[in-house]
Amino acid sequence: MGHTYSLGVAPKEHSGCLSDGTESLEATGLFLAVSRIEGMDTVAIACFDGFDELDAIGPYEVFENAARFGASWDVTLRSARESDIVTASHGLRIEPDGPLADVAPDLLVVAGGGWNDRSEAGVWTETERGDLPDAVAAAHNRGATVAGVCTGGMVLSRAGLLDGRPAVTHGGAIEDLRATDATVVDARVVDDDDVLTCGGVTSGLDLAVHLVEREWGADVAAAVCEEMEYEPHGDIFRGELA
Amino acid sequence: MGHTYSLGVAPKEHSGCLSDGTESLEATGLFLAVSRIEGMDTVAIACFDGFDELDAIGPYEVFENAARFGASWDVTLRSARESDIVTASHGLRIEPDGPLADVAPDLLVVAGGGWNDRSEAGVWTETERGDLPDAVAAAHNRGATVAGVCTGGMVLSRAGLLDGRPAVTHGGAIEDLRATDATVVDARVVDDDDVLTCGGVTSGLDLAVHLVEREWGADVAAAVCEEMEYEPHGDIFRGELA
Known part of the structure; x- marks a missing residue:
């Protein structure tokens, strides 16, 4: 809990x-x-131009529903930097709750998007630019749990958080992850305690439901799944590397 | 196709x-x-204050990915009425692509949200207000295919489009739907040709994938599912009522 x-x-x-x-x-x-x-009192979901819509909005809705069913945390969508509107990879424009720099969340979730096609906006560009990976590393160093959804895992990798750890990412980026010091695991969600990753896009729903269950219990997670008519599926890796 | x-x-x-x-x-x-x-050249997803985030964004991302993999349609998020920002039921603020009145889509998808708790903003209020159901009825009358995601089905019901037809909605609204002239079907997605409905929230992903497969073929749908790492599941009802 x-x-x-x-x-x-x-x-x-x-x-x-x-x-x-x-x-x-x-x-x-x-x-x-x-x-x-x-405790996990505050959750921030980091987004940036080129983020994949569902990578962020999926976990956001899971966490918000969890709050409705008993999780006493505050959930916000945070832009990587000051920005009135953030434009996602498929064109959705959202108004973030403020910049990531304004908060010190207990749980920081990083969306993916724009890695596989080396988009001008997205994770590829964010890892080249460097300030978002730096902010993620700083949050982890401060004690935050950090989770990468989809190719958001490549931001965690660039932050040095996956070195020597089990991890997974979107299928289209898995070879890039394998080329790092992470150990790629064949699972939909990888929970290495303070660092979590998951597969592509809709895997973020499973990561989020798993975190709700881990932090707030099975009853809250079940209520969220009933509300969202979602059946979590796929393997969750939570063990030690061999 | x-x-x-x-x-x-x-x-x-x-x-x-x-x-x-x-x-x-x-x-x-x-x-x-x-x-x-x-043809289905244009798709509009109707949203309004109090819409459920994933009801709209789930199908939006499925349809946008379909466009990337061969579906030559234009997909937009449309506000029920002129509005710079639309605030969803869990707090997400989006900038719509324009008002619904500006387009005559071949496929009109209506999001749900705010029915079960009779929210001040959402489907309950929209059905009381009446202009969105009227616009949906007009679109169908013009020849559009109309789909209701989650309690968006109650907008279709209010528009008179479910009378005498098989339909489904979010579990929390199913008794309300049963009290109408629709015939409630135990399925995740109900395809009655020009009128479709589905269960709650994440069921919208299955409805959208089904529509992509129906309109553009299994290969496009499979490519979308691979990209989004989504496995459609649950029954699709496409038959005649007994």
Whole structure:
């Protein structure tokens, strides 16, 4: 479930300042957590010109429905940079909730799109440009869980987050991913705890439902699936690499 | 497939003016069709404040991908009325391609949303207001194929298009549909030729893939599914009522 209250010896990554910005009370290696340190209170879905519509909107609707059925998180669509309108890869124009730089989400989901055809706008261009991968790396470094949907996984790869980890991406980008230091896994969703990836486009629905179940429980996930008349399918890899 | 060229006796619904606006050459009951009369050249997806995001964006992306793989149709997102921004039921704000009144589509898809909870914005309010159902009825009367996704089916119902026909809608609205003159069918997609309906939210993906296959063939549909890593599932009802 999404909330963990802790009292004990401060693990390295939580000492000093907790992930939600509150300070712990440190004394001789002990700390009292006065706030949640592992909750997923805020979710940001990162988009950019050339993002694939469903890569972002699929998880967005799953997460928003989860909020309706008990997940107490705030979900927003965030542009990679300041932008009034973001134009997706098939032409949809959306008005984002603000730039990614304005938030420090507990869960950051990165949409894909525009990698396989090396589009002028999309993941290929974003990985060349570099500021989005840098922001993703910084979010992970800060303690955020990071998920790449479809070729959004190539942004995580460029951020260095998939090195030595199991991962997957859109079928059209799988050889590019294999050429990195990631270990490509034959699954629809790959959950490596703080870093998740999934296959192409509609796989994002399965990744999102999986995260809802992991963070908020099976009942919330089931309610979301009933509302959306969706049956999750495909393998979820959550093990250790051999 | 999507294109039919005809030469022969003018059927009642095609006499005088063809569905794409070109005039037939009538003479003693015979006509020469100088243009396609059954093609699906233009697709409009109708949305409105309170529409369910995936009801519209799912089919939109399927149809746009179909265009990439050989379907020569033009696909646009149309607001029920003049509107710079349309706000969906989970908060997504989109910039539509223009108002529905500006086009005469061969295929009109109506999104759902906001019926089950009688939202201030959404299908419930649209059916009370009446101008969208009227526009849908007019489009069908003009010769358009009309499809209702999720509770978008209740707009078709209000337009009188489901009376005496097989139909389905979101599970949460099925009893409301049963109370009309439609015959509720236990299927994910119901294809009654010029009027189609489907279940909730993600069922719209299956309706859209089915329409792509029906109009443009199995190869185009398969290419779309591979690109979107989607496996259509659930029953498609295309028969006669018993």
